Amino acid sequence: MDLRLHACAYSFHTLPYRSTFTPPPFFLFRLQVVGSCRALVDGKMCLIGPGDLLVYRPGEPYHLQVEEMDGKIESGDYYLLCEGSWIEAWWEAQPRQTLQRIHLDAGMLSLWQQLSMEQHRIVQYNPELIRHLLCALCLSLDRLPVETLPRQDAPGRGSEPVLRMKRYINEHALNRLKVADVARFAGLSVSRAVHLFKEQTGYTIIHYAQEIRLSNALERIRFTDLSLEAIAGSCGFPTYSYFHKIFKARFGISPKEFRNHSPENVPEGDYVITSGTEIKLTGMSPDALRFLKTE
Structure with a gap:
């Protein structure tokens, strides 16, 4: 293909x-x-x-x-x-x-x-x-x-509350997000909101928010000169140490290692060697990076 x-x-x-x-x-x-x-x-x-x-x-x-x-x-x-x-x-x-x-x-x-x-x-x-x-x-x-209207059959009845939760998370993920606030916005109890979100998306509310935060952090590491501490704070992480822990667990390298080996600094745009391990830097191709850099 x-x-x-x-x-x-x-x-x-x-x-x-x-x-x-x-x-x-x-x-x-x-x-x-x-x-x-x-x-x-x-x-x-x-x-x-x-x-x-x-x-x-x-x-x-x-x-x-x-x-x-x-x-x-x-x-x-x-x-x-x-x-x-x-x-x-x-x-x-x-x-x-x-x-x-x-x-x-x-x-x-x-x-x-x-x-x-x-x-x-x-x-x-x-x-x-x-x-x-x-x-x-x-x-x-x-x-x-x-299919301009949401389905009204039984499998779709829970979609609207989940949609409302996703909208709230997308809008507030870069701030201090509380599960109780997400549930309240959707008109649900915390326990019902947590169960419904996990059931329909496969992710917990916190995991979903973290992916949005990490996605924004990756963009800011690549395209800004902000300090890593400032990026952590601006993307909703309470401390840099917590951001470092989540980032490394998700991507296998630290934020500093990622910045030092970001794709625009790697001629082939493919791999870096970190602690003896070959790691693929994904997210954007060199062509996409060049385009976005000139926007």
């Missing part, structure tokens, strides 16, 4: 942010989850809100702007960059629009989250699983126009 995922991550902005008009050399997908921003669609800047999906073809102008709206700056989204003959055939299979509104159900958010988690996995990295997850995401998007 000719399909390559160059990057997939969750991004959350609370400060003004702008990209350039650099045309991406990949297909670019962007799903707004919380807050709002403005993006270039068919030659004009449009307001983008939760549930808005943007899909740009390679070479199509792209511009994103996060600014103050209704007295605050807040924009959270999943994005991915990909290419290959499979995604080209998928694009040509039916008429596509750059912008469409989709239903943010728990299943759709889980696909984005799982794809982001696998793309950042350093231990047991599985390219075949990533390709199949990306295919599942695209094929699921094809079904959305005829």
